[in-house]
Amino acid sequence: xxxSTVTPAVPADQAAPxxxxxxxxxxxxxxxxxxxxxxxxxxxxxxxxxxxxxxLAFTNARLISPEPARFIGxxxxxxxxxxxxxxxxxxNTIVFAVVIVPIQSAVALGLAVLVNVKMRGTNxxxxxxxxxxxxxxxVVSMLWLFMYQxxxxxxxxxxKIGIQGPDWLGNPNTALFAIIVLSIWQACGxxxxxxxxxxxxxxxxxxxxxxxxxxxxxxxxxxxxxxGLRATRTFILITITIAAFSLFAQVNxxxxxxxxxxxxxxxxxxxxxxxEQQQTGYASAISxxxxxxxxxxxxxxxxxxxxxxxx
Amino acid sequence: MKSRxxxxxxxxxxxxxxxxxxxxxxKGGSTASSEDTAGGTLTMWxxxxxxxxxxxxxxxxxxxxxxxQQKYKVEVQAFPQDSYxxxxxxxxxxxxxxxxxxxxxxxxxxxxxxxYLAPIEGMDDIxxxxxxxTVGKYKDKTYSFGYYDVALTIVSRESVxxxxxxxxxxxxxxxxxxxxxAGLKKIKDSGDFDYPLDIATSFTGEWWPxxxxxxxxxxxxxxxxxxxxxxxxxxxxxxxxxxWATWFRSLxxxxxxxxxxxxxxAKDFINGKSAMLYSGTWTAVDTRKKFGDDTVFLxxxxxxxxxxxxxxxxxxxxxxxxxxxxxxxxxxxFSGADKYVASVATATTNIPTTAAAAATVKGYESGGENEVFxxxxxxxxxxxxxxxxxxxxxxxxxxxxxxxxxxxxxxQSLDQAAKNIDANQESNNYFE
Numbered sequence: 001x002x003x004s005t006v007t008p009a010v011p012a013d014q015a016a017p018x019x020x021x022x023x024x025x026x027x028x029x030x031x032x033x034x035x036x037x038x039x040x041x042x043x044x045x046x047x048x049x050x051x052x053x054x055x056l057a058f059t060n061a062r063l064i065s066p067e068p069a070r071f072i073g074x075x076x077x078x079x080x081x082x083x084x085x086x087x088x089x090x091x092n093t094i095v096f097a098v099v100i101v102p103i104q105s106a107v108a109l110g111l112a113v114l115v116n117v118k119m120r121g122t123n124x125x126x127x128x129x130x131x132x133x134x135x136x137x138x139v140v141s142m143l144w145l146f147m148y149q150x151x152x153x154x155x156x157x158x159x160k161i162g163i164q165g166p167d168w169l170g171n172p173n174t175a176l177f178a179i180i181v182l183s184i185w186q187a188c189g190x191x192x193x194x195x196x197x198x199x200x201x202x203x204x205x206x207x208x209x210x211x212x213x214x215x216x217x218x219x220x221x222x223x224x225x226x227x228g229l230r231a232t233r234t235f236i237l238i239t240i241t242i243a244a245f246s247l248f249a250q251v252n253x254x255x256x257x258x259x260x261x262x263x264x265x266x267x268x269x270x271x272x273x274x275x276e277q278q279q280t281g282y283a284s285a286i287s288x289x290x291x292x293x294x295x296x297x298x299x300x301x302x303x304x305x306x307x308x309x310x311x
Numbered sequence: 312m313k314s315r316x317x318x319x320x321x322x323x324x325x326x327x328x329x330x331x332x333x334x335x336x337x338k339g340g341s342t343a344s345s346e347d348t349a350g351g352t353l354t355m356w357x358x359x360x361x362x363x364x365x366x367x368x369x370x371x372x373x374x375x376x377x378x379x380q381q382k383y384k385v386e387v388q389a390f391p392q393d394s395y396x397x398x399x400x401x402x403x404x405x406x407x408x409x410x411x412x413x414x415x416x417x418x419x420x421x422x423x424x425x426x427y428l429a430p431i432e433g434m435d436d437i438x439x440x441x442x443x444x445t446v447g448k449y450k451d452k453t454y455s456f457g458y459y460d461v462a463l464t465i466v467s468r469e470s471v472x473x474x475x476x477x478x479x480x481x482x483x484x485x486x487x488x489x490x491x492x493a494g495l496k497k498i499k500d501s502g503d504f505d506y507p508l509d510i511a512t513s514f515t516g517e518w519w520p521x522x523x524x525x526x527x528x529x530x531x532x533x534x535x536x537x538x539x540x541x542x543x544x545x546x547x548x549x550x551x552x553x554x555w556a557t558w559f560r561s562l563x564x565x566x567x568x569x570x571x572x573x574x575x576x577a578k579d580f581i582n583g584k585s586a587m588l589y590s591g592t593w594t595a596v597d598t599r600k601k602f603g604d605d606t607v608f609l610x611x612x613x614x615x616x617x618x619x620x621x622x623x624x625x626x627x628x629x630x631x632x633x634x635x636x637x638x639x640x641x642x643x644x645f646s647g648a649d650k651y652v653a654s655v656a657t658a659t660t661n662i663p664t665t666a667a668a669a670a671t672v673k674g675y676e677s678g679g680e681n682e683v684f685x686x687x688x689x690x691x692x693x694x695x696x697x698x699x700x701x702x703x704x705x706x707x708x709x710x711x712x713x714x715x716x717x718x719x720x721x722x723q724s725l726d727q728a729a730k731n732i733d734a735n736q737e738s739n740n741y742f743e
Contacts, residue, residue, distance in 0.1 A: 060738055064400060064425045067740075079734075084727075150571075170571050172717070256515065258710075259717035275397075276706045279735075 050291070056284035063278035076285035086286070088261035089269045092176055093293075096265065097244040099180055105236050108188040112195035113221070126196075130189040137186060141253040144182045145169070148254075169255050172262035179250050179263055187243065191236055198232030199225065234305040241301060245294050266290045353385045353638050354409035356399070358625065360389035368658035372646045379645065383638040385411065403427050403632075410633035411642060415517070416623025417695040417705065419447035419455050424699035424742055428454045429631045432640055437647045442685075444622030444692045445664040449699075456643075457626035458652045459661035462687040463522060464620075465508075465609040466580065466588040466595075468602050475501065480609050482686055488558070491612040495567045498586045506569050509585040510562070512716065513572040519709040520695060522589065523559070525611065525619035528693055530555040534708055535732060540698040541741050543732040547708075548725035555614070556721030563716055570716065592684045596660055599680075608683055611691065622692030624661070662688050699742040703735045 057076055061069035080086050115126045132140060147153040148168040155165030168178040202225060210220045248267040251257060257264030257272070266286060274283025355373065359365045366389055373385045388409065390398055396418070402408045403425070414422060422428050430452040438446050438456055447455030472479055477494040480486045486494070498507035511522070524534055531551030535543045546552065562568045573579045580588040581601045588594065589611075598606045611618045627646070629639040649668040656663035656672050662685050663669045674681035695701060711728040715721055736742070 062739075064403075064421060064427075065739070066424065066426045146574075149573075167570065170717075256713070258713050260714055260719055272706070277703050277735075279703075 053284045053287050053291070056281050057288045058285075059281045061281040061284070063275065063280050065278075069281065072281070076282050077289075079282065080285055080289065085257075085261055085264060085269060089257075089264045089266045090293075092261075092263060093245060093247065093265045093267075095176065096180060096183075096247055097241060097297075100183060100244045101237065101240050103180075104184045104188050104240055105191060107184060108191035108236070109195050111188065111192040112199055113225075115192070116196060116199045126193075129192055132186045133189040135186075137249045138253060140182070140186050141250045144178075145254050148178055170259055172260045175255055175259060175262045179247075179254065183244075183247070183250060187240075191240065194236055194239075195229070195232060198229045202228040237305070238298065238301050241297060242294065245290075245297070266293070351384065351635070353383055353411060353633070353635055353642065355385050355387050355411040355642075356395075356409040357387060357389050357413050358392045358395035358415075359413075360391045362392075362659070364658040365655065368651075368655045371654060372651050376642055376645050380641075383635065383641065385642055399427070406632060408630035408632035410630060410635055410639040411627065412630055413625050413627050414447065414455055416444070416447060416455075416457065416626055417517070417520075417701050419626065419628070420449040420697050421699040421702055422628075423447075423449040423452075423454045426631055428628045429633070429636060430454055431456070431629060431643060434644055434647060437644070440666065441664045442622075442662075442688055442692070444688065444694055445624070445626065447623070447626050447628065449697060455626035455628035456647065457624055457664065458655040459624060459659055459664055460622055460688045460692065461591045461593065461624050461661050462620055462684045462692070463525065463589065463591055463611060464684065464687060465611060466590055466598055467586060467607050467609060468605045469607050470605050471498075471586050472607070479607065480612075482610050482683070482690060485610040485618045486612040488612060488614045492567075495587075496565075499565075499567060504586045505579075505584045506567065507585065508562070508568050508587045508589065509572050509576045509579060510568050510589040511572050511576040512568070512570065513574055513576065516709075517705060519712050520705040521621040523712050524695070524708055525621050525691075525693060526559065526614065527552060527555045528619040529611070529614040529616050530558070531614075531616045533696075534704050535696045535698065535700075535736075537696060539741075540696060540700070541733075541736055543704070543729040545729075547732065548722065548729040551615075552725050553721050556715045556725060558614075559712070560715055560718060560721065564718075592661060592681070595681065595684075610687060618691045619693050620687060620691045622688060622694050698736070700732070700736050700739065704732050707731050 056069070058071060058073060059069040060072050060075075111129050115122050115129065149155075150165075150167045150170070154168065158165040166174050168174050206224045206228070207220060210224055215223070246267050247265045248271065251263050251265055251268045252271070255263045257268055267290065270283045270286040270290065273279050273286060357366065357369055359369070366387075370387055373387055377384050396415070399408070399412060399414075399422075408427060414428070419428070431454060434453065434456070438453060441456060442460050445457040445460050446453060447457075469479065472494075475494070475497045477497065478486075478490070480490075495507040498504060511518070514522075520534070527533065527547075532549060532555055533546040536546050563570050573584075576585070576588060577590060577594045577597055579585055580594075581598060587609075588598075592608075595606075595608065611620055627643060629636060629643065633639050649665050649671075652663050652665050652668035653671045656668060656675070662681075663672050663675055669675040669682075669685055670677065673679070675685060676682070696704060698704075707728045711724050714724050
């Protein structure tokens with residue numbers, strides 16, 4: 001974000017004197033022109049909605065109403081902070097992110113290391129692990145919905161080894177866990193590919209040298225692979241965190257936020273309140289809280305990763 | 312050479328596509344603008360793009376209307392049901408509503424209040440013969456009417472009831488709560504079925520308030536106080552409502568119904584997993600196919616205030632956005648004839664709204680196998696609360712009913728729902 005806004009500004013300044021020579025082909029104009037399509041889209045679909053949300057959050061705007069919206073100050077937020085479902089949503093969102101970020105990146109890294117082995121058939125496994133990613137999340141959720149049923153595939157398998165499986169999605173204690181497992185399964189292929197690209201940037205000589213020094217495979221991983229993946233790590237951390245916070249589709253299809261608010265999330269609650277309950281203003285307040293939450297987490301992320309880069 | 316050919320080909324394709332997209336745009340524009348001219352085309356929106364039979368029946372009416380006069384031409388645009396309401400709301404925001412549109416019954420007050428719908432004029436004579444639940448009224452004005460209604464019923468098999476010594480209830484003598492629960496217990500104790508009853512908890516959306524709020528009403532509670540539609544306090548969280556909630560939860564804890572039904576509860580019933588099925592008249596075709604004359608469609612139990620079922624299905628109205636209001640009204644009048652009530656009801660296998668039409672629809676004639684459905688609609692059906700706040704009430708009720716079924720504290724959950732509904736009614740200034 002920051003780099004893309006800074007880049008055009010610099011050449012535009014330099015272009016001012018040079019522009020008198022050849023107005024048409026000045027690099028500033030070209031840069032601006034190239035920026036235009038993206039900028040128009042970003043402003044229309046990102047900046048303006050964010051600003052609108054900021055304004056609407058302090059009104060009683062409704063989706064369907066003959067009355068114009070009125071300014072009501074902080075009422076929406078006061079209502080929100082007294083709402084149990086909101087706190088449940090916040091808790092679930094954070095739990096989901098805290099669990100999924102380390103586990104999903106670890107699983108993806110494990111898979112990446114496995115499929116990075118130079119032997120026949122790795123391409124087959126790469127494709128298999130990547131398949132869930134290219135499958136629509138709606139389809140994946142429907143499939144798992146059937147598998148999670150009390151007499152579904154998973155419980156049938158558990159019954160084979162003598163375990164009476166719970167009603168995964170119908171039990172408040174297991175519902176969020178069930179969604180976490182499915183989400184990791186669905187998304188880890190994506191991050192496997194990113195890890196893989198990172199792994200392949202590490203020169204083979206380093207491993208040869210480590211071999212000569214008598215390092216074990218585990219030592220090689222710890223002292224060659226892990227440091228070599230620094231840039232990839234940052235990228236994966238940020239993308240998984242943001243994806244984890246915006247959990248919505250799985251919940252919408254599989255549980256509707258239930259049972260007993262066990263799986264409701266901030267995005268799910270905002271959509272429900274804004275569209276089903278037609279309270280645009282109140283939903284904007286939820287979105288604003290969500291925006292601030294993601295902003296804070298991203299800033300922490302950036303701060304931590306930048307610190308390491310400098311060193 | 313090759314790449315040049317490909318480039319050329321690409322250019323040709325692009326050029327060929329440009330006019331089509333332009334035409335598509337122009338076409339969209341022209342239908343919208345033609346609404347502004349007097350006479351001419353009336354656009355009509357319907358939700359039943361996914362329902363072939365119903366759409367065909369509606370299109371047949373339109374063809375008849377277009378042939379019957381020269382002045383107006385109605386054009387049908389069908390939408391899938393899932394995205395229909397959003398399309399209408401978006402169109403209303405952009406002031407691009409079609410002239411004629413269909414509406415789910417309980418949404419009529421909301422859309423009338425929002426100014427989407429114009430009152431229907433001069434049809435009082437025709438509509439007086441309709442089932443009251445199929446006419447959408449708000450503040451003493453009529454905004455919509457539908458050709459059919461749907462009734463809720465308990466589907467079972469006569470042989471099963473006989474086997475466990477359960478009385479077959481009638482319209483005049485439905486089961487009492489005790490009788491109903493005793494029957495469920497007998498079937499459950501026999502162990503012959505996975506569950507004695509299936510109430511289709513796997514359905515989502517409007518099904519919950521449509522199917523389960525009538526139980527609440529039979530217990531003596533309601534979604535909102537219907538004298539002034541201002542507050543749910545005392546009706547949604549009163550003693551009767553808590554009794555309902557306790558009973559509702561006990562269905563699950565006593566293992567009379569599955570906490571979550573299968574994807575297709577009717578199929579489970581047909582396959583003998585459940586002994587009774589709480590469902591709508593639409594299951595009649597499939598269940599009869601399997602069990603024939605053994606199938607019985609029983610009235611819902613009386614929990615104290617008489618048996619209650621939901622009423623009101625899809626209905627038709629005129630938008631306020633229509634420059635050709637006279638033409639739209641004329642179409643509605645034309646389409647309200649018994650002949651069309653009969654044809655749409657036949658196509659959807661639902662309950663024809665007029666007695667005259669019912670006499671001509673197979674199964675609904677006097678003594679017909681479906682006549683009982685119309686009796687249920689006439690005697691038990693209760694409209695969902697006629698307030699623009701209904702869509703909100705529906706989502707609150709759905710959530711509280713789901714929570715209760717999953718074991719939340721009845722009184723506490725109902726209190727919260729009542730509080731939320733009251734806050735919403737108040738923040739809208741009670742829709743004055």
